[in-house]
Amino acid sequence: MRNLLRCSLIALLFLTHAVAWAATAPPLDPAGGRVEDRQALRVLLERIEQATAALDIDAATALMHPDVIVTWQNAEVSKGLEQVRAYHDRMIKGASPIVKNYSVKANLGGPAVFYGDSAVAWGTTVERFALSDGLKFTLHANWSTTMVKQDGEWKIAALHFSTNLFDNPLLNNAERLVWIAGLVGLLAGFLAAWLLSRLRKAR
Amino acid sequence: MDRRTAALTCAFVLVAPAQAGDERAIREVFASVERAVQQRDTKTLIDSATDNHLMISKNGETVVGKPALAAYLDKMIGYAASIKSLQSTVAMSPDIRFHGDTAIAHGRSRDHYAFADGLELDLTTYWTATLAREDERWRIAAVHYSFNLFDNGMLDAARQGALVAAAGGALAGCIAGLLFFRRRHI
Numbered sequence: 319m320r321n322l323l324r325c326s327l328i329a330l331l332f333l334t335h336a337v338a339w340a341a342t343a344p345p346l347d348p349a350g351g352r353v354e355d356r357q358a359l360r361v362l363l364e365r366i367e368q369a370t371a372a373l374d375i376d377a378a379t380a381l382m383h384p385d386v387i388v389t390w391q392n393a394e395v396s397k398g399l400e401q402v403r404a405y406h407d408r409m410i411k412g413a414s415p416i417v418k419n420y421s422v423k424a425n426l427g428g429p430a431v432f433y434g435d436s437a438v439a440w441g442t443t444v445e446r447f448a449l450s451d452g453l454k455f456t457l458h459a460n461w462s463t464t465m466v467k468q469d470g471e472w473k474i475a476a477l478h479f480s481t482n483l484f485d486n487p488l489l490n491n492a493e494r495l496v497w498i499a500g501l502v503g504l505l506a507g508f509l510a511a512w513l514l515s516r517l518r519k520a521r
Numbered sequence: 522m523d524r525r526t527a528a529l530t531c532a533f534v535l536v537a538p539a540q541a542g543d544e545r546a547i548r549e550v551f552a553s554v555e556r557a558v559q560q561r562d563t564k565t566l567i568d569s570a571t572d573n574h575l576m577i578s579k580n581g582e583t584v585v586g587k588p589a590l591a592a593y594l595d596k597m598i599g600y601a602a603s604i605k606s607l608q609s610t611v612a613m614s615p616d617i618r619f620h621g622d623t624a625i626a627h628g629r630s631r632d633h634y635a636f637a638d639g640l641e642l643d644l645t646t647y648w649t650a651t652l653a654r655e656d657e658r659w660r661i662a663a664v665h666y667s668f669n670l671f672d673n674g675m676l677d678a679a680r681q682g683a684l685v686a687a688a689g690g691a692l693a694g695c696i697a698g699l700l701f702f703r704r705r706h707i
Contacts, residue, residue, distance in 0.1 A: 508695070
C-alpha cells in the first residue's frame with residue numbers, strides 16, 4: 319500500500335511538472351506554420367503547469383478534455399476528469415506525505431505535430447526526488463500528450479509518462495542489491511564454515 | 522416527437538454506424554500491427570504510421586518520423602536484430618475516444634522477449650496511441666509505451682538475481698571457509 323501511494327504520488331508530481339518545458343521552450347519558428355495554434359498550446363501547457371504546481375485540481379481539470387486519458391508512471395490509467403480528480407484526491411489527501419523534496423527540469427522534444435484540430439507534443443524531464451523514508455533518486459523520464467481543439471479552445475486529451483525499462487534508478491538499486499546479496503551470502507557462508515569447524519574441533 | 526428530438530435521433534442513426542466502422546478500422550490497424558510484429562514485417566509497420574509518426578519506446582527512445590521508425594525497427598527486429606524473438610498479445614481497451622479525424626486508443630500488451638544477448642523477459646506494457654485519418658485510412662500518429670516503474674519484469678529478474686547471488690555467495694563462502702579452517706588446523 320505504501321509502495322502504491324509512493325509511486326502514485328510520484329506520478330502525480332509528473333503531472334505537476336511534466337509541462338514545465340513551457341518556461342524553457344525554444345522560441346516559436348514561424349516556418350512551422352500554425353503559429354497561433356502553437357502559441358495557444360504553449361499557453362495551455364503553461365496554465366496546466368501553474369494549476370498543478372499549486373495542486374489546484376479544479377484548474378488543472380478545467381484544461382483537460384472531459385474524455386482525457388492519463389497513464390501514470392505506475393501504469394495506472396485515469397479515464398475522464400472524475401478519475402483524474404479521484405486519483406489526485408487519493409494521493410494528496412491520502413496517508414502522510416511520501417515525498418520530502420522534489421525538483422524538475424522539463425524539456426520540449428520538438429515542435430508539435432498537427433493533425434487537423436489535434437496536436438501531438440512530447441518531451442523529457444529530469445526529476446530529483448527525496449522521499450520521506452530517506453531514498454533519493456533522479457529520474458530521466460519521457461512524456462507525450464495529444465491535445466484537441468474544441469470550440470476554438472485547446473484541451474489535453476491524452477497524457478502518458480514513462481521511463482527507460484532498462485535504465486532507471488529503481489532497477490539500478492535492484493542491481494546493486496544483487497552485489498550486496500552476493501557479498502552478504504559470502505560472509506554468511508564463511509561464518510557458517512567457521513562455526514562448523516569450531517563445532518568439529520569441540521568434538 | 523418534436524423537431525429537435527427527431528434531428529438528434531437522425532444524427533445518432535447516421536453517426537453511430539460511421540463510428541462503428543471507424544472503430545472496426547482502428548481495431549484492424551492494431552490487429553495488423555500485432556501480426557506484423559510477430560512476423561517481423563517492418564514494411565507493414567512503417568506503412569501503418571503517419572509521416573510524422575512519434576513513438577516513445579519501452580527502452581525510452583523517442584523516434585520521430587518514418588525514416589527514424591524504419592531505422593529503429595531494423596535495429597530491433599530486422600537483420601541482426603537485438604530481439605531474437607517476441608511474442609506479444611495486445612489487449613485494446615474497448616473505449617476509443619474520437620476527436621474528429623483523430624482517435625485515441627489505449628491498452629496493454631503481454632510480451633515475451635528473447636534478446637540476442639540471452640536475456641528472456643516477460644513484460645506487461647501499457648500504451649496510448651493517437652490515430653489520424655488520412656485519405657480515408659487510419660494511421661498511427663503517436664504511440665507511447667510504458668511499464669509499471671515499481672513492478673515489472675526487469676525488477677523481478679533483478680530480485681531473483683539477488684536470491685541466486687545470495688545462495689551462490691553462501692555456498693562459495695562455506696566452501697572457502699571450510700578449506701581455510703581445515704588448512705589452519707593441520
